[in-house]
Amino acid sequence: MAFVKGFGILAAAVLLIMSMSYWAAGKARPALDAAARAALTAEGAAYDFIELPGGTVHYRLEGRVDAPLVVLVHGFSTPSFVWNDYIAPLTDAGYRVLAYDNFGRGLSDRPAAVYDADFFDRQLDELLDALGVNRRIDLVGYSMGGAIATIFAARHPERVRSLTLIAPAGLGVEGSGNVNLVLRPLIGDWIMRLFDARIAYNAAAVEAKSAPNPGAFLANFNRQLEYRGYGDALLSTLRHYPLGAAHEAFAAAGRSPRPVLVIWGEADDTVPFSHATQLIELMPQAQLRSYPGMGHNITFAQAPLVSRLLTDFLAVQGTRVTSGGAAGKPRGPLARMEARQCASCGPGDEGPSEPTLP
Incomplete structure (x- = not known):
């Protein structure tokens, strides 16, 4: 009986310490409020902000006002600066470009909400x-942004002219024991509230090594960690967003004749390239371009390559392309975009041509 009583006291003490540290960690960092945004803007660390029903969004919009609009959607943890090397190539090619921070990331608000598919779809809309x-927009999504873009295209077909997916989540991602741990109630909340910055920084430091400017990458990434709410947003996303369960949306988007370009590194260990087989089955109109030896960081590690694929794809919006199947062999006019042939990108026959969607 004394043992049970002693254990109960110890458990209560542990819970009290965890509760107090959880509360303190939530107050340790400043809120990302109007004053913080004004300071960020003054020091040149932010572009523009806009108020939406769900909160304030940080965005960057450049290019001719009358030009076709390309919308860039970033992934799970790295905000919109991941597109910095795409702005000039796209605007120089005659496009207007919109890049924005998803809620909970970058310099956008971190509202207390359920970060599910509806939440991010509503933000973009x-x-x-x-x-x-x-x-109609030309919509581009990287990693989790690929799932956001696909779901948006499926739900709002009247708003999307073309779809480009770079290593898209939604059909499956690689999990780990650490992820399973933070998904557990209470303990996961405590871990992410206290250690989100350390966990995120360690992961970003690895990714930064493949960036053209690792120091700038980390500086941009760390800016979002200075404000409260980042870890809470990531945790809610892990628990509620269909990172591996958006199959119906891919199928719905695949039933549209809109052009789709898929770009993937075959050495991707975050969103494995093996999921490309199912993606092509669900989106038979998709043109797949894959690259051996390249990983999940292909968007920023190989920005000149990917931006060139994107601008070339957008330039042929008057033509529908068809996939060569799971092997990723390009078919149709887009197969002539690039002279380099990768292991899974052999020559193919030309596919049918159709007028572009209005």
Whole structure:
């Protein structure tokens, strides 16, 4: 009986310490409020902000006002600076470019909400409305942004002219014991509240090694860690977003004749390239470009290659392309975009041509 009583006291003490440290960690970092945003803007660390029903969003919009609009959607943890090397190539090619921070990331608000598919879909829809976008967009998504883009295209087909997916989540991602641990109630909340910055920084430090400027990459990444709410947002996303269960959305988007370009590194150990087989089955109109030896960081590690594939793809929006199947062999006019042939990118026959969607 004394043992049970002693154990109960110890458990209560541990819970009290965890609760107090959880609360303290939540207050340790400043809120990302209007004053913080004003300071960030003054020091040149931010672009523009806009108020949406769900919160304030940080975005970057450049290019001719009358040009076709390309919307860039980033992934799970690294915000919109991942697209920095795409702005000039796209605007120089005659496009208007919108890159924005998803809620919970970068310099956008971290609202207390369920970070599920509806939440991110609503953010993009409201952002386009708030910016007065009244024509179809060319939508590009990287990693989790690929799932966001696909779900958006499936739900709002009237708003999307073309779809480009770079190592897209939604059909499966590689898990780990650490992820399984933080998914558990209470203990996961405590871990992410106290150690989110350390966990995120360690992961970013590895990724930064493949960036053109590792120091700038880490500086941009760390800026979002200075404010409270980042870890809570990531945890809610892990628990509620269909990172590996968006198959119906891919199938729905695949039933549209809109052009789709898929770019993937075959050495991707975050969103394995093996998922490309199922993606092509669900999106038979997709043109797959894959590269051996390249990993999940292909978007920023190989920005010149990927941006060139993207601009070439956008330049042929008047033509529909078809996939060569799971092997990723390009078919149709897009197969002539690039002279380099990778192991899974052999020559193919030309596919049918169709008018572009209005």
